[in-house]
Amino acid sequence: NKLSDNAEFSGMDDGEGYKAINIVTHENMRRGQFGKLYAMGGYDADTRTESRFKYNAGGNVNIFNGDSRLSVLALFNNVNQQNFSFEDILGVTGGTGGGPGGGRGAWQYMTRPQSGVARVNAIGLNYSDTWGKRDQVTFQGSYFFNGTNTTNRSSLVKWYEYPAIDTLSTSGFSETENYNHRLNARIEWKISENQNLMIRPNFSYQSNDPLSTTTGWQLGESGYSYTNTLSDASSGGYNARLSAVYRAKLGKTGRTITVDGSARYRDLTGTSRTASNTAPLSPVRPVFGPDGSVADLDDYLLMRYLYNDTPSHNYTLKGNITYTEPVSKFAQVSAQYRASYEYQERDKRSYITGDDFDPTGITPAPELSNSYRSGYMIHRAGPGFRYAKERNTLVANVYYQHSSLDGQVERANSEKISHGYDDITYFLMGQFNINRENSIRLFVRSYTQNPSITDLQSVYDVSDAQYISSGNPELNPSYSNNVMFHYINSNLEKGRTFMWMFSLQNTSDYITPDVAYNGSVQIDGTQYNYLQYSRPVNMDGYWSVRTHLSYGLPVSFIRSNFNVMGGVVYTRTPGRIDGRRNLTDNMGYDLRAVLGSNISENVDFTLAWNGTYNVARNSLAASGNNKYFNHTAEGNLKVVFGKGFTFTASAAYVQYKGITNDYDDSYLLCNASIGKKLFRNRRGEISIGVNDLFNQNTAFVRTTGSGWTQNARNSVIGRYYMVTFTYNLRRFGKNATTNLAEYGGMSENGSQRRMGPGGPPPGGFHGPHF
Numbered sequence: 082n083k084l085s086d087n088a089e090f091s092g093m094d095d096g097e098g099y100k101a102i103n104i105v106t107h108e109n110m111r112r113g114q115f116g117k118l119y120a121m122g123g124y125d126a127d128t129r130t131e132s133r134f135k136y137n138a139g140g141n142v143n144i145f146n147g148d149s150r151l152s153v154l155a156l157f158n159n160v161n162q163q164n165f166s167f168e169d170i171l172g173v174t175g176g177t178g179g180g181p182g183g184g185r186g187a188w189q190y191m192t193r194p195q196s197g198v199a200r201v202n203a204i205g206l207n208y209s210d211t212w213g214k215r216d217q218v219t220f221q222g223s224y225f226f227n228g229t230n231t232t233n234r235s236s237l238v239k240w241y242e243y244p245a246i247d248t249l250s251t252s253g254f255s256e257t258e259n260y261n262h263r264l265n266a267r268i269e270w271k272i273s274e275n276q277n278l279m280i281r282p283n284f285s286y287q288s289n290d291p292l293s294t295t296t297g298w299q300l301g302e303s304g305y306s307y308t309n310t311l312s313d314a315s316s317g318g319y320n321a322r323l324s325a326v327y328r329a330k331l332g333k334t335g336r337t338i339t340v341d342g343s344a345r346y347r348d349l350t351g352t353s354r355t356a357s358n359t360a361p362l363s364p365v366r367p368v369f370g371p372d373g374s375v376a377d378l379d380d381y382l383l384m385r386y387l388y389n390d391t392p393s394h395n396y397t398l399k400g401n402i403t404y405t406e407p408v409s410k411f412a413q414v415s416a417q418y419r420a421s422y423e424y425q426e427r428d429k430r431s432y433i434t435g436d437d438f439d440p441t442g443i444t445p446a447p448e449l450s451n452s453y454r455s456g457y458m459i460h461r462a463g464p465g466f467r468y469a470k471e472r473n474t475l476v477a478n479v480y481y482q483h484s485s486l487d488g489q490v491e492r493a494n495s496e497k498i499s500h501g502y503d504d505i506t507y508f509l510m511g512q513f514n515i516n517r518e519n520s521i522r523l524f525v526r527s528y529t530q531n532p533s534i535t536d537l538q539s540v541y542d543v544s545d546a547q548y549i550s551s552g553n554p555e556l557n558p559s560y561s562n563n564v565m566f567h568y569i570n571s572n573l574e575k576g577r578t579f580m581w582m583f584s585l586q587n588t589s590d591y592i593t594p595d596v597a598y599n600g601s602v603q604i605d606g607t608q609y610n611y612l613q614y615s616r617p618v619n620m621d622g623y624w625s626v627r628t629h630l631s632y633g634l635p636v637s638f639i640r641s642n643f644n645v646m647g648g649v650v651y652t653r654t655p656g657r658i659d660g661r662r663n664l665t666d667n668m669g670y671d672l673r674a675v676l677g678s679n680i681s682e683n684v685d686f687t688l689a690w691n692g693t694y695n696v697a698r699n700s701l702a703a704s705g706n707n708k709y710f711n712h713t714a715e716g717n718l719k720v721v722f723g724k725g726f727t728f729t730a731s732a733a734y735v736q737y738k739g740i741t742n743d744y745d746d747s748y749l750l751c752n753a754s755i756g757k758k759l760f761r762n763r764r765g766e767i768s769i770g771v772n773d774l775f776n777q778n779t780a781f782v783r784t785t786g787s788g789w790t791q792n793a794r795n796s797v798i799g800r801y802y803m804v805t806f807t808y809n810l811r812r813f814g815k816n817a818t819t820n821l822a823e824y825g826g827m828s829e830n831g832s833q834r835r836m837g838p839g840g841p842p843p844g845g846f847h848g849p850h851f
Contacts, residue, residue, distance in 0.1 A: 113813030116142035117169070123160070123772070123803030135160050135801045141169045142810060154190060154205035160772075161798045163194045163201055163229065189223050189265055195257065196780070196795040197233025222266040231257045232796065237297075239791035242702030243658055244598060251297025251308055258290040275330040281323070288317040299612055303599045304362025306612055307381040310545055316351030335407030342400040353389045354438040358382055359546040361610035362599060385433065385546055387449070388440045393427035405467070415465035417478065421458075425534055428452040431544070448605035449543055455488030455498070455534035461506070472514035480506045484531060484558065490538045498537050502558050504529050522567040532556040532592060536617050541604050547612045549602065557619050561588040576635040576642075583628045591623035595657040596787070620655040622664065640680045647672040656787035664700040665787045669693055683721040690714045697785040707790055708740035709783060725758030727766065737781055744792070748777040754805070764809040776800035
């Protein structure tokens with residue numbers, strides 16, 4: 082019988098042939114279970130903490146049976162670990178491949194972190210297998226659930242370089258419940274030697290229930306205003322998508338046809354209850370008491386209550402056909418046509434109610450309500466060229482693009498929106514391997530970004546009466562040109578890697594806010610006094626330049642890897658403030674150095690430093706540049722002593738230093754634990770430790786924008802004590818390999834030690850312990 086390509090032979094040779102032959106395929110060798118499980122219980126000594134008992138449990142388990150693989154991820158905690166650790170995700174994805182079950186599919190198991198402290202319950206499942214006598218069908222599927230309850234107490238101080246009249250200071254509280262379900266799959270069918278079909282179905286459902294309050298003062302020469310906003314909302318919706326790609330070789334080498342398409346449908350329902358202050362600016366400065374209270378607060382307060390109902394849905398259809406024809410041994414030409422259609426529909430109804438938010442018997446407010454529908458149709462067609470010889474590749478495409486938008490806005494009077502756009506876009510990609518050690522990658526492309534229907538409709542949004550916005554029917558799509566360049570030099574024999582990255586982007590008709598401060602506007606006979614009013618406009622002059630260098634090498638005398646990275650990032654963003662053009666320039670200089678050990682399983686350490694020096698300037702600001710510096714110095718250490726005793730510690734010093742504005746915010750975060758390896762194979766470990774030893778943890782962020790700078794703080798987890806148990810699962814079949822690299826490129830401890838740019842992943846408490 083014909084043996085599998087994955088078969089291996091072993092036996093004893095007597096000179097005339099095998100007396101005994103053992104045939105063991107890789108499928109039989111890849112049988113076993115491995116992973117990591119952990120559980121932590123802790124105690125917070127701070128009596129002001131809402132939940133003094135701390136817990137963190139989870140891990141990953143992988144079950145292999147030949148080509149069949151089942152992986153499970155789990156995470157349950159109230160210590161603000163909002164996502165799985167990088168090592169856990171690599172344990173499931175294997176660090177390779179794409180889509181569900183692949184390294185680039187790791188996003189399937191991630192959520193966007195929220196400010197504040199979260200209680201998290203998450204689980205992920207991944208299954209893959211191949212079916213058929215010749216592995217004609219490959220299946221990969223995943224399921225992910227994430228449920229969070231996040232609370233946050235925040236404070237914000239915002240001041241304006243232009244107009245230099247106001248300072249905003251607020252404090253807030255928010256509590257958000259969020260639940261997310263995702264189902265993803267990838268099915269690839271090798272129909273024949275010349276035909277292939279790939280199908281990707283995806284489905285997700287999300288519910289979100291945020292509650293937030295914000296209070297504070299805006300003080301300045303233009304007047305004094307009390308900020309008071311309450312928002313209580315709930316929403317839920319689903320997203321379904323199906324895509325397919327069919328490829329076929331048409332006899333002659335290089336002659337192919339590719340047909341692909343996708344369909345996507347989204348449905349969202351949501352309601353919200355908002356209350357905001359509508360009182361105009363007062364010329365009388367408030368008198369604050371010792372506790373920050375104001376005796377005559379009612380003089381600055383006039384509340385307006387809204388109930389909003391906003392169901393919406395949209396769908397997108399896309400199709401693409403590409404034909405390639407060889408013109409020489411190494412070159413192909415192509416013709417491509419793409420079409421897409423996106424439909425949106427939304428019906429927003431707002432009711433001005435009493436403080437009970439009850440809309441019963443109330444007619445929707447016409448100045449606050451609107452419904453619209455819109456359709457975007459885009460056609461793209463053009464030729465292409467591909468050249469590939471040895472390890473060098475060049476791809477070039479040019480497209481003519483026609484976009485049309487048709488929309489209808491329904492209010493007291495109907496508003497028809499219709500636009501047509503014509504553009505030429507291009508794409509160039511080059512991969513040049515100069516020799517074994519040197520390679521260059523080049524990407525040059527252009528693309529457009531069309532304004533949404535909400536950007537185009539001339540409807541005011543006064544959900545928050547102090548911060549009003551509207552659309553602009555005269556908007557045009559933005560057009561961007563982008564260049565990206567990568568040079569890589571790798572000396573494998575010496576373990577050295579050098580990389581240079583450069584990117585440049587320019588955007589014309591950039592969509593940016595036009596902002597006015599401290600004024601009033603008439604909307605259907607009602608006067609609204611706002612602190613800020615904004616609408617989108619087109620402006621030229623957006624630039625972005627990035628360049629980074631990195632160098633990595635082994636440090637043999639301490640058996641470690643050293644990496645250093647540095648770069649410059651510059652952006653120029655146009656905007657408009659009170660009718661005047663403003664250019665916001667941001668220049669950032671960053672440097673990072675990492676020394677990571679590669680000594681043994683018993684000694685692991687990482688030392689790192691990174692810093693960023695920022696310079697922000699607004700062309701309208703008379704105060705000049707706004708300069709500030711932030712940096713972090715950190716170290717992680719884990720040592721296994723005799724008889725299996727362990728010591729683990731990490732420390733990070735973080736500092737934000739204002740140069741133009743005098744401020745200095747810094748803290749030292751230290752974690753430490755001692756432990757003991759358990760069991761004969763030392764796969765278990767129990768440890769006792771403390772998180773944030775000096776109770777200094779804080780969340781401070783400085784950001785800048787068009788004419789303003791702000792400092793913000795959010796809730797964090799402080800000091801607590803914990804006991805942690807960790808177990809590394811390793812169980813393999815009789816003929817199975819015990820090399821975890823055969824199961825997806827993982828090392829014995831479940832991580833991937835790296836050299837070159839980026840360095841090894843930091844050790845210490847980035848995993849389950851803290």
